Amino acid sequence: MTTARRLPARDRLLQAADRVLFDRGIRTTPVDELLREAEVSAATLYAHFGSKDALVAETLRGRLADWRAVWDQHIVAAGDDMARLLAVFDALDSYRGDQRHPSRWCAFLAAATELPQAPDEITEVLAADTALLADRLLHLSRPLAGDRAQELADEVLVAYSGALAAFLRGSPRSPIEVGRRLARSAAEAHRRT
Numbered sequence: 001m002t003t004a005r006r007l008p009a010r011d012r013l014l015q016a017a018d019r020v021l022f023d024r025g026i027r028t029t030p031v032d033e034l035l036r037e038a039e040v041s042a043a044t045l046y047a048h049f050g051s052k053d054a055l056v057a058e059t060l061r062g063r064l065a066d067w068r069a070v071w072d073q074h075i076v077a078a079g080d081d082m083a084r085l086l087a088v089f090d091a092l093d094s095y096r097g098d099q100r101h102p103s104r105w106c107a108f109l110a111a112a113t114e115l116p117q118a119p120d121e122i123t124e125v126l127a128a129d130t131a132l133l134a135d136r137l138l139h140l141s142r143p144l145a146g147d148r149a150q151e152l153a154d155e156v157l158v159a160y161s162g163a164l165a166a167f168l169r170g171s172p173r174s175p176i177e178v179g180r181r182l183a184r185s186a187a188e189a190h191r192r193t
Contacts (some may be wrong), residue, residue, distance in 0.1 A: 010048045012038040017059040022103040027057055038137050047178055057121040060111060063101050064129055070095045071136070081143040085152075087162055088137065089180040096176075105167040133157055145190035155186040 007015070017039035020029050032050050035042060049055040072093065074087035095101070103110065108129040115122060137160075139155040147150040163179030171179050 009040045009044045011037070013040060013048060013055060013184060014059055015056050018062070018101055020103075021056060021059065022107040026114050035165055042164040048110060051066065053119045056111065057119075057125050060107060060122065060129075062109050064125060064132070066101065067095055067129075068132060070098070075140075075190075081140075082184070082187055085137070085140040085144060085156060086180055087124070087140075088133075089155070089163070089176050089183065092160070092179075093176050106164040109161070109164060133160070136152055141187075144187050148190050152186055152190040155190075156183040157164060159183040159186065 008011075013034065016034050016090050019061040020034060020037055031042065031045065034052070034055070035045060038045075045052075045055065049058060071088060071091035074091040075084050078084040078087045080089075086146060101107065108126055111118065112126050118126065132154065134157065138149055141149040141152040141156065159179045162182070163175040166172060166175035166178070
């Protein structure tokens with residue numbers, strides 16, 4: 001008979017934060033709740049992270065790395081320039097379906113909304129997520145839109161962000177498909193002739 005090995009305390013804290021904070025709220029979730037979820041003491045939390053904010057930042061870093069990897073896979077699998085640009089929606093669908101990082105919508109937008117004066121360590125991760133989206137969408141827009149690539153990248157970013165926000169509203173029924181359709185229309189309007 002084998003016994004499942006218990007995850008190290010640091011990993012349990014990260015998993016607890018990932019499960020709870022972006023669904024229930026970062027500021028409204030007391031540290032005690034995270035400690036109960038992770039089955040660790042306050043001393044363990046502070047020994048590994050130093051603060052709740054540092055735990056939030058590290059949890060966001062993990063999500064960002066996983067998101068980037070999923071998006072990378074979809075870009076590589078795409079067969080043409082349009083598919084590479086729209087891969088952000090395929091990646092979003094895969095990422096949400098994975099359930100490793102459950103949340104109602106987007107952990108980065110949730111953190112930015114909830115923490116407008118976030119500590120530097122959280123602000124840096126939020127900025128990295130924004131930079132990844134903005135830079136990559138611009139790069140992927142260039143083959144389709146040429147000199148108007150920034151306009152297209154901005155439009156796709158708004159369609160993507162709108163799809164994320166629609167998960168909170170519960171409407172439309174398929175936010176990812178609607179976002180993809182809007183982004184495709186924008187790309188077709190900007191396509192170089």
